Amino acid sequence: MTTAEKYVTAAYCVVFALVLAYVLIMALKLQRLEREVDELAGRAPADDAEADEAPREPARVG
Amino acid sequence: MPTLAACSLVLVTTALAFVFFVAPNDANQGFSQRIFYFHVSIAFTAYACFVCGAWQALRHLWKRDPRADLASYVCVHQGLIFGTLVLLTGSIWAKISWGHWWLWSEDELVLFLVLYLFYCAYFMLRFSVDPGPQRANLSAVYALFGVVLIPVSFAAIRLAKTFIHPEVFTLHGPRFGGWILVTYCISQAALLVLAYTLYRLELGGKRLDVRLRRLREALA
Numbered sequence: 001m002t003t004a005e006k007y008v009t010a011a012y013c014v015v016f017a018l019v020l021a022y023v024l025i026m027a028l029k030l031q032r033l034e035r036e037v038d039e040l041a042g043r044a045p046a047d048d049a050e051a052d053e054a055p056r057e058p059a060r061v062g
Numbered sequence: 063m064p065t066l067a068a069c070s071l072v073l074v075t076t077a078l079a080f081v082f083f084v085a086p087n088d089a090n091q092g093f094s095q096r097i098f099y100f101h102v103s104i105a106f107t108a109y110a111c112f113v114c115g116a117w118q119a120l121r122h123l124w125k126r127d128p129r130a131d132l133a134s135y136v137c138v139h140q141g142l143i144f145g146t147l148v149l150l151t152g153s154i155w156a157k158i159s160w161g162h163w164w165l166w167s168e169d170e171l172v173l174f175l176v177l178y179l180f181y182c183a184y185f186m187l188r189f190s191v192d193p194g195p196q197r198a199n200l201s202a203v204y205a206l207f208g209v210v211l212i213p214v215s216f217a218a219i220r221l222a223k224t225f226i227h228p229e230v231f232t233l234h235g236p237r238f239g240g241w242i243l244v245t246y247c248i249s250q251a252a253l254l255v256l257a258y259t260l261y262r263l264e265l266g267g268k269r270l271d272v273r274l275r276r277l278r279e280a281l282a
């Protein structure tokens with residue numbers, strides 16, 4: 001491998017590594033957001049159940 | 063989103079295949095010229111990100127749309143990532159071609175560094191102000207000022223007296239053709255689609271983050 005080939009390979013590896021690092025950081029962040037959504041969704045069924053138990057007023061249609 | 067990601071992957075792979083297996087060696091620079099395909103494409107992508115950031119900033123100032131402020135921030139962030147890549151790949155190319163990692167005497171290099179540092183300061187400004195309309199307005203005005211530096215940085219390569227930095231695009235079009243032009247066009251398309259995919263990914267995450275924060279505040 002010549003010096004030029006080594007440098008060119010290094011340049012493309014740098015691009016690949018930086019983009020990969022960015023994608024990994026984003027993936028970790030999205031995982032955290034997913035966990036938070038699950039946490040909030042965990043609270044939601046209890047609220048829904050309370051709403052279901054509440055008496056409903058009959059509505060006239062038409 | 064998966065379609066965009068798949069398009070990016072296909073285009074980047076095709077570009078790499080063209081760079082290493084199809085494009086011929088340059089008569090003057092030989093094998094090292096192959097850095098050009100991604101270095102120049104990344105530079106134009108960084109400029110495009112900064113221009114988009116300025117456009118979204120203008121939209122924010124014009125329509126007071128908070129989504130435009132977030133989009134502007136993400137564009138500038140993307141531009142900075144691609145700007146980092148421009149500096150890194152450019153330094154490697156400079157080391158092969160000129161024997162130096164960096165030359166302070168070259169206006170075009172220094173001007174790009176000034177542009178890069180200007181946008182680094184954007185984040186310092188943004189995170190030194192509390193979230194709200196004031197931060198959004200200040201960031202928008204700053205992003206609009208930054209876009210003025212782009213034509214200066216771009217023109218510096220043409221106005222430089224030393225001409226050490228290669229000038230590949232002139233008023234009469236590109237100074238190359240054939241497979242070199244085809245490879246460059248594929249690389250440019252690949253980098254633009256990749257940047258757009260990363261932009262959508264980051265923006266989606268940021269919007270979700272904002273919505274979650276509001277929801278948590280409402281539930282508290």
